[in-house]
Amino acid sequence: MNVITILSLIFSTKFVLGANIILIIADDLDLVLDGMIPLQNTRNLIGNKGMNFQNCFVASPICCPNRASILTGKYQHNHYVVNNSISGGCYSQQWKTTFEPNTFASQLKNKMGYTTFYAGKYMNQYGVNRDFSVPPGWDWWAALVGNSKYYNYSLSINGTQYAFRDRDTDYLTDSISRMAANFIKTRRSDENPFLMVLAPPAPHAPFTPATRHNDRYKDTKAKKTGNFNTPMQKDKHWLIRMGPSPLPESILPRLDEVYRRRFETLLAVDELVLNVHKSLTNANLLNNTYIIFTSDNGYHIGQFSMSIDKRQPYETDIRVPLMIRGPGISPKTVIAPVSSVDLYATILMIAGIEAPSDGTSLIDTLPLDRTLLIEYRGEHSVGLPSSGCPTDADPNLQSCSKFYGCKCQDVANNTYACIRRVSKKYNNVFCVFEDDEAYIEAYDLNSDVDQLNNIGKTMKRGKRYKFRRRLKNMSICQNSGCMR
Ligand SMILES: *[C@@H]1O[C@H](CO)[C@@H](O)[C@H](O)[C@H]1NC(C)=O
Ligand SMILES: *[C@@H]1O[C@H](CO)[C@@H](O)[C@H](O)[C@H]1NC(C)=O
Ligand SMILES: *[C@@H]1O[C@H](CO)[C@@H](O)[C@H](O)[C@H]1NC(C)=O
Ligand SMILES: *[C@@H]1O[C@H](CO)[C@@H](O)[C@H](O)[C@H]1NC(C)=O
Numbered sequence: 001m002n003v004i005t006i007l008s009l010i011f012s013t014k015f016v017l018g019a020n021i022i023l024i025i026a027d028d029l030d031l032v033l034d035g036m037i038p039l040q041n042t043r044n045l046i047g048n049k050g051m052n053f054q055n056c057f058v059a060s061p062i063c064c065p066n067r068a069s070i071l072t073g074k075y076q077h078n079h080y081v082v083n084n085s086i087s088g089g090c091y092s093q094q095w096k097t098t099f100e101p102n103t104f105a106s107q108l109k110n111k112m113g114y115t116t117f118y119a120g121k122y123m124n125q126y127g128v129n130r131d132f133s134v135p136p137g138w139d140w141w142a143a144l145v146g147n148s149k150y151y152n153y154s155l156s157i158n159g160t161q162y163a164f165r166d167r168d169t170d171y172l173t174d175s176i177s178r179m180a181a182n183f184i185k186t187r188r189s190d191e192n193p194f195l196m197v198l199a200p201p202a203p204h205a206p207f208t209p210a211t212r213h214n215d216r217y218k219d220t221k222a223k224k225t226g227n228f229n230t231p232m233q234k235d236k237h238w239l240i241r242m243g244p245s246p247l248p249e250s251i252l253p254r255l256d257e258v259y260r261r262r263f264e265t266l267l268a269v270d271e272l273v274l275n276v277h278k279s280l281t282n283a284n285l286l287n288n289t290y291i292i293f294t295s296d297n298g299y300h301i302g303q304f305s306m307s308i309d310k311r312q313p314y315e316t317d318i319r320v321p322l323m324i325r326g327p328g329i330s331p332k333t334v335i336a337p338v339s340s341v342d343l344y345a346t347i348l349m350i351a352g353i354e355a356p357s358d359g360t361s362l363i364d365t366l367p368l369d370r371t372l373l374i375e376y377r378g379e380h381s382v383g384l385p386s387s388g389c390p391t392d393a394d395p396n397l398q399s400c401s402k403f404y405g406c407k408c409q410d411v412a413n414n415t416y417a418c419i420r421r422v423s424k425k426y427n428n429v430f431c432v433f434e435d436d437e438a439y440i441e442a443y444d445l446n447s448d449v450d451q452l453n454n455i456g457k458t459m460k461r462g463k464r465y466k467f468r469r470r471l472k473n474m475s476i477c478q479n480s481g482c483m484r
Contacts, residue, residue: 015328015363017352018112020187020289022196022276023343025070026269027063027121027148027204029295031056032316033223033259035203038266041274042323046293050325051362055337055422057372061297061310061317063147063204064090064124065377066340070296071103073344073357076375078478083379084124084147091125096135102355104347105137105195112351113192115139117183119176120199121148132156142179144172148204150265171210173200173265177272184279189288195347200272202265203299205308209264216267222252222259225316226450228302235454236304237439239378239411240312245305251405255302262299290326290350292343307404311376313418313431313441314451318374324362326350336366337422339373341482358482369423373474373482374431378414416441419471430456430467442467 029035036043059069060076068074068081068089076082079099081089089095100106108114117140127145134141134156145154150173151166164170176198187194209216222228229246247255273293280286300316301308310317322338324346342359349361360366378398385392389406399409418431427446433439440456442464456464474482 016288016326017350018193019327019350020193020195020285021108021292021347021350022198022289023292023347024269024273024276024294025067025120025197025199026266026293026295026321027199027201028262028297028299028310029203029266029321030298030300030316031319031321032225033299033301035262035266035295035299036321038217038263039270039273041270041277042293045273045277046291046325047323049331050291050323050329051332051334053322053324053334053336053338053362055335056294056320056322056339057318057337057374057420058297058320058340059373060375061312062376063121063296064088065375066296067123068095068099069340070294070343071105072099073104073341073348073359074099075341075358075373075477075482076377077475078358081123082377085379085382086125086129088377088379091123091128095123100135100137103135103137104344105135105197107137107348107353107355108195108351109137109139111353114351115187115192115194117180117194117196118143118199119179119197120144120172121201122199127154127156127161132159132161134159140183142176144199144201148201150201150206150208168211171268173202173268173272174210176200177268177275180272181275181279184276184283184285187283187285189284193288193351195351198272198276200269202269203262207258207261207265209261210268213264213267215264217260217263220256220260220263222255222301225303227304227314227452229305230452231305233304233452235441235457237414237416237433237441238435238437239408239414240304240306242408244405244407247302247305247307247405247407251307252302254404255307258308259301287327290324290329292322292324292346294322294340294343295320296340305407306409307401307407309399309409311378311410311414313374313376313416313429315445315449318418318420329363334366335422336368337370337372337420338362338366356479358477358479360483367483369421369426370483371419371421371470371474373477374418374420375475376414376416378412379410380412417471417475419467419474430471432468432471440464
């Protein structure tokens with residue numbers, strides 16, 4: 001984008017260059033299973049006041065790889081964070097030396113003098129090997145050590161480890177909310193702008209609500225989508241075909257429990273959003289601040305008889321909430337297809353920086369016909385599996401649990417790439433698995449919203465060839481080449 005376009009944007013829409021930016025990233029929050037229901041303030045104060053995206057897809061349906069995509073604006077094949085382990089790039093040496101110096105935080109701080117603030121979950125492996133140092137790009141730093149927790153966690157605060165216990169006041173979402181409000185209080189509207197990222201643990205496992213929210217959704221049951229607890233799906237990839245399908249009856253109340261407890265954990269996130277909004281209003285900063293709300297990946301609960309997790313190429317797992325409010329943005333529902341990789345270009349554009357990325361700015365004119373890429377690398381068990389399930393004999397399988405009927409949620413060959421196209425005419429997904437069947441799954445979402453009918457095998461050869469070629473090109477795309 002050149003200066004003329006930036007200026008015309010400012011004058012045509014009152015878009016404010018160099019405004020403050022707040023990015024809120026929920027953890028495992030879906031759109032398809034109605035995960036936004038408990039987030040009433042969030043919907044009212046952000047979604048209904050700005051752009052509410054209906055077609056936002058993740059670059060990878062798993063925490064660490066997609067958080068890396070958010071921070072860098074790159075698809076997985078370009079940032080090399082392929083799973084949640086250090087060996088898979090998650091807070092690895094390569095990530096630290098090659099990618100961290102160029103995250104949106106580093107860009108905004110170094111090039112535009114933003115004051116930057118991070119609180120909450122960062123990369124899953126952060127601090128796990130007791131390196132609590134502050135990554136480049138951040139001035140104020142309060143990052144969770146390791147993966148999602150609600151109580152009994154540690155934060156690295158500006159590089160020093162602090163342990164929190166399980167008093168009510170320790171609840172992590174509330175700690176993040178408090179620190180955010182305290183930071184906003186120190187800001188004045190006539191000083192340099194700030195960038196703030198807030199990453200609460202909700203609604204990730206172990207689904208622990210704040211005490212005050214216990215049982216608030218006591219009678220809520222898991223959403224029974226058209227593909228909930230289906231019998232054996234012969235047209236799905238190997239992991240889904242592996243039983244039991246449907247899940248045993250005794251498991252279903254456990255799925256209800258997870259569903260409602262996820263809702264309950266989100267109530268504190270909704271209070272955090274309200275608190276941030278209030279703090280901005282009190283500090284006279286609201287009209288000069290963009291607020292972006294999204295999630296690192298979606299979630300399934302019982303779809304295709306998979307108990308609870310993400311990691312699958314289906315809509316539940318890859319489609320996430322995204323909403324943006326701020327100066328110059330008028331309320332609208334946006335159907336244009338967008339990706340997690342677009343957040344980087346968006347944040348840079350607000351700050352007035354140009355840098356290459358695999359995405360496009362969301363406050364620019366968006367293409368209404370776009371093909372997005374979704375990449376996932378299946379994880380095997382770490383160490384010897386000890387779930388007590390018969391599958392323990394196969395260390396390629398992961399996340400198998402007796403409590404959930406011994407249906408495993410991942411396997412090393414659950415490795416795939418998909419292209420997801422949304423346009424006026426098309427709404428489809430085409431995936432190829434890197435297993436020994438080179439399995440293809442493809443769905444026409446216009447006629448099959450529940451993805452019950454895999455058309456990968458039945459479509460005409462010529463059509464399949466075109467999909468394959470497009471997928472191959474997307475799988476190696478870089479920068480603007482990903483927008484073709
Ligand atoms: C963290 O560092 C920032 C920037 O140097 C400083 O202003 C802030 O007071 C520090 N916060 C804490 C809790 O030490
Ligand atoms: C926190 O840790 C303490 C000490 O290990 C334990 O007794 C308590 O049950 C834990 N609380 C939660 C909510 O996990
Ligand atoms: C925001 O509001 C304040 C006070 O009402 C005003 O001085 C300022 O110019 C406004 N900023 C923008 C970007 O509209
Ligand atoms: C993560 O990815 C790395 C690199 O491909 C691989 O060596 C490792 O086994 C993977 N970890 C898991 C748990 O699958």
